[in-house]
Amino acid sequence: MRHDTRIAVGPVQFRIGSDWARPIAALNRLYASYPQDPERPADATVRLFAARPWRRWLRPSVQIGGDFTVPDALPLPLAMGLLAAEMGMNLQVALGWRRHLLLHASAVEKDGRAVILSGVSGSGKSTLAALLGETGWRLMSDEFTLIAPDSGDALAFPRAVSLKNEAIAEMAARVDPARLGPLLAGTPKGDIRHLIPRPDAIAAMHDPARPALILFPRFGGAAAAVEPMGEGEAFVRLTEASTNYTALGEAGFAALTRLVRETPAFALSYPDSATGLALVDRLWAEAGR
């Protein structure tokens, strides 16, 4: 490929190639502070390419490919190349990674213990994790949390946080502007802007944490509500949040069973971020120890 770069996030070494210089330059700015080992072979390859030769110049559009591809995925305009790269990286991990149980969840850590936040897109899990990451917690992940089958530990995957819509202004008010990527307006997922995690979160990306709380946040509703969740329901919800639970077979079942047996779980709904943060702190004080 004409342009390429390498990025290591948590245990995964990516190689990203592109027909255009811009997405690679944008990635390099976003991931400049991440540790680099140029000698390390890549676990996963992402390709950003023009689906038809003329699409390199004429209304250029980025097709997302790599080791794994989604057959009918629509290309994105070149201006959203950074989003295409992010989707490509997520795709490779979601479909290719087998070393750990993958949960579609964000996570934060304090004192070596992790709070795992699982929920569908729009549940506010990324925003909550990003906010917690600015208030005394280590941000582990905003998209994937990895569970090691042998130890039961949670592992971090601290890629740049993908802030969406209202969350952009909320975070921009709190962080150094140098930690924000370019605004990608009007993407299929709404407005997107990336947030570079704090340097300590990047430096600690290989440090595992013991799962202490599993939360299923839901943004919206008039009042705050907290509902303890049984092991069975947490188990079923997390199988749905995992992209490789089936592929891991018995090891996946054992890891997930252990996780829900050893970790208290709660569903919480919250009308605004401040309430959400307060709920997490309260649950941490009551049940997370």
Next chain:
Amino acid sequence: MSAVRALVDLLAGRRDAASLAPREWDGVISVARAEALLGTLSVRLEGAALPAPVAALFADQRAAAEIAQRQALWEAEMARRALAEDAEFVLLKGTAYAAAGLSCARGRQIGDLDILVPWHDIGRAENELLEGGWEWVKPDPYDDAYYRDHMHELPPLIHKARDRMIDVHHTILPRTHRKTPDPLALVADAVPTTSGFAVLCPIDMACHCAAHMLADGDLQGGLRNLWDFHCLAGDFVAADAGFWGRLDARAAKHGLRVEVRRAARLARDLYGTTLPSGWDRHDPGDRWYRRRLLARDNWGGASDFLLQQAFYIRSHWLRMPPAMLARHLWTKWRRR
């Protein structure tokens, strides 16, 4: 050296894994993934001197392949339970290799469950599978009719709870194909495995492997099919010194002599299969096949666009007579 060449040389044992520069693995891993050979490569290089991240990735792949294989055999068991007790069915391709414990099964990725059922039983088998929880994948009436009228298999079925596909074949090449292997002989001479399944006898298995690779389709995934052929030949020769002679006679019976011979030569050229004297010749046409098999760039992407297109057109040309091909393309084009 190109990554796809390095992959083939590593599989063939012509190249020492320690001779690769760390970053050469990038391309080898991508190409192996694209060709569904990463599990196979990780088994082949178990114990070799590898950079630590590659060794860890390969260990993941071996473990994953073992689980996937168990799941594939379980799917075969599910089909056995769904089909009537007295129904004859023969496992094909990946699941058959795993059930028979053949060397190509180690680390091999297995996609759908492929089974062969005698033509007179096909309606019954379909009913039993539908009752057992499988559903049609293609709701399109043209595609459905196309499968039923012209193909060698039923329209694909998927299990609604386990989300796994089954392909129920009644022969091994499309009915409209220029080559028409004898499906009754395939079923009649099938052999049992220790686990109680039936698989094709060795010479038929090799014929099917060659036919699948060279006569059915555009050689996509051909490196994997060729690796199967290479391993099958090795396993079967070790058990029966007269294998090649018997294979030749059987291929002639099925009308697949050209395909089987070519598969053998390509396996020799790329993976170093040892051939007997009568087979060990050179055919100038083979080089197009070799080029097609190796058409991958160092990023795992398809290369050699024109050659790929040529093989794609060839696959349709083989699959149906010209008038029918024209009708088919016209229908497909109109609904684009």
